[in-house]
Amino acid sequence: MGKGEDTRNLILEAAVAQASEFGFESLTIGSLAERTGLSKSGLFAHFGSREELQVAAIEAAAARFTEMVFAPALKAPRGLPRIRALFDGWLDWTVRSGLGHGCPMQAAAIEFDDRPGAVRDAVVWHYERLERELARAVELAMGQGHLRPNLDVAQFVFDMLGVIFAYYHGSRLMKRDVSAARARAAFERLVAAATP
Amino acid sequence: MGKGEDTRNLILEAAVAQASEFGFESLTIGSLAERTGLSKSGLFAHFGSREELQVAAIEAAAARFTEMVFAPALKAPRGLPRIRALFDGWLDWTVRSGLGHGCPMQAAAIEFDDRPGAVRDAVVWHYERLERELARAVELAMGQGHLRPNLDVAQFVFDMLGVIFAYYHGSRLMKRDVSAARARAAFERLVAAATP
DNA sequence: GCATGGTACGAACGGTCGTTCTATTTGTCA
């Protein structure tokens, strides 16, 4: 495909980085044009509107998450090891992605949770997919006998999300180095309560 | 004090409501002027800058949280009942406050976690206070014998925050009615693991 | 009843916003 595709990907890379630091509301045509060295109209031509640009940035962030967290976890043996790999990868995927600032998906989730529209729909869609995949990994672990068979899967996913969110809060806002250790401790207690 | 104080409070009430729905980045002089029926310059005169307005809105939101969550919980007997009161009040304080949209403090936490400045400082300050008060309540419960004496207080606070954040995620973004029940179940498991 | 000072208004500033046009450059393929 043409060179337009490359430019588009370059723009989205810059967009995800900027959203990680300043949120999706900061994704303006002008600031992204300056960041990428394009003209406003040249950049705009790749997307029909600002909203489409934001949606594309969500998709790009989700793709990066899949690549950085899910794909590596699939290499771990199914069951508890894979769940651990998911959790570990989830904790620092933004840093390993070179984003170095907050998780863009969570930023989008907060920014758009009360704003109906295409962006919100995209965020919800990706979180549903994420939680579904997570639930599937838990069920696999139950099938392997790593987790007890009467485990409430949705509750386990809920609890695991809580640990991640508390970690983001502690590390990104409060800048506490101890947050990673706290998150791992919480996760281990969660697993211990779910083993047969 | 004069009528200026009243107007200022009216502005801040509108600001907190708007931040609950659209975030603190949406707090523009123009939109708030229209919302309150004031002129732009008339509203602006109450604050030296937009940033000061945002800080004042943070303070107002924090004051509302104290009034709606902490103050009622202090009426509960110290120990576990008070912690339960804090948790219950925390879950739906925005609804009882007439905000009806997301928790403004969490929105501010995400929006400003990577943006140094007065707003971020205010957010961090209030979360530190909140977690300190929470830790004090836990210590009181340990003193009462409701929680085991070797409990890791900071870890308990971390876990409790996680439950709250997971609840906000489930109820505000994913619009799942079951989130409150999941949050209560998670909290009860947390308490059960912390009792002597 | 009148001065005084806090309170609000209206107009204007330079800048940025998203978006729309029309050119112009650039890349691709016969």
Next chain:
DNA sequence: TGACAAATAGAACGACCGTTCGTACCATGC
């Protein structure tokens, strides 16, 4: 290489941004 399409630039638009300034209102204390 030449033709044609894709990709980018440039200028302009109306709207809104935060902020400043000069002026009017209006409540209060004498």
